Amino acid sequence: MRLNDIFRLPEAALAGDKRIPKTMLVSQAALTKHEQKTLDKVKRVEHFATVQKSTTRIPSCVNDERDIQGIIFLRCEMAGDSEAYADVGKLLHKCFPNPTVIVFDGESHMCISASVTRKSLSEKGAVVVEDVQSTGRFAMGDCQYAAFLEALDFDKLDQRDLLCYVKDIAWNIQLSRSVPMLGFFPMCSEHDRGKLAEFISESSRLSKELHDVQIAGKDKDATLNEKAKLRMRGKEIKRKSDKIAEEIKEICDGGN
Known part of the structure; x- marks a missing residue:
């Protein structure tokens, strides 16, 4: 599946699916031995896109609480038949100072996860993950999720600034978790x-x-x-x- 068939980001935002070495993630986030074992469940991580002012014209969100100047979109391929999306997602989100959107792309199933970040209250200059929302595993061809995937279209999301944009993605992901119960993707005012x-x-x-x-x-x-x-x-x-x-x-x- 082409990820931009879902997100429909401007061409300028696309990063060419460049592979991110796991060794870089380990050193960048100073991962513990236990966290490195979780990373072993990942076969490949690719940089799909960067949404920022220069590539999309969406303003940054920089104030006393936030420093969001870019949102990183990643594609993650799991090793073997592992489906530890929640554990791996939380780990990958903390590896980046930016909010991240991760697509776990399998042969027939997928999972989408998004994080929202804020400045640390205890450590000057540091950034922490404030919230993570994940769809959980769902079948790519499941028609009940079609409206959810359509809701992630770039032009349909809040573009007042980068915080609004990533929060809108996280909101739609949160809504998607009710699809199995409702039988449809809920949308409201x-x-x-x-x-x-x-x-x-x-x-x-x-x-x-x-x-x-x-x-x-x-x-x-x-x-x-x-x-x-x-x-x-x-x-x-x-x-x-x-x-x-x-x-x-x-x-x-x-x-x-």
Whole structure:
């Protein structure tokens, strides 16, 4: 897959998919031995693009809290059949002082992760990762994610400055995590974003709780009484999830 079929960045922003040596990442971020083992799960990292004022005309964001003068786009190929996207993503994001957007590009599945950075409060001149959002693994050909990928189009994102731009990417990634539950990519008005974020966060929490309940219900050591209680709990969680899904659909219908 050509990454620019998704992001549709100006030609001037493209970096030619230059390979970034893992040794450079190790020295640049002073990775520990444990972190280097996580990096071993990566086969190849490529520099796909740099979004900055000179390549896109989007203004930098430089103030007391931020120093964002460029956003790095990377393509990451995992080693073997590893799918440790979350661990590798967090590690790669901290290797760069810039906000980064990483596409984990497999044969049939992919994952997109984005970070937002700010100045360190404790160390002068240092930058820390403030937030990371990740889609999790999804199939490239899954039509339910088509609207999400379209939302990452350069011209559709907030271009007031580089912080707004990368935050808009992160927001769309956050929304994408609700696709498996909803069956569609939710979109709403700017006014309803806070409310939608709360519902999606609660939906994710309930989804994890339901998964844990289902695993516990399969425990061979669980008594019949315990299994019955777990089934009841599972039904209650499902009821709450369905209600939240309806709330989300209502917000999205109102925003369209």
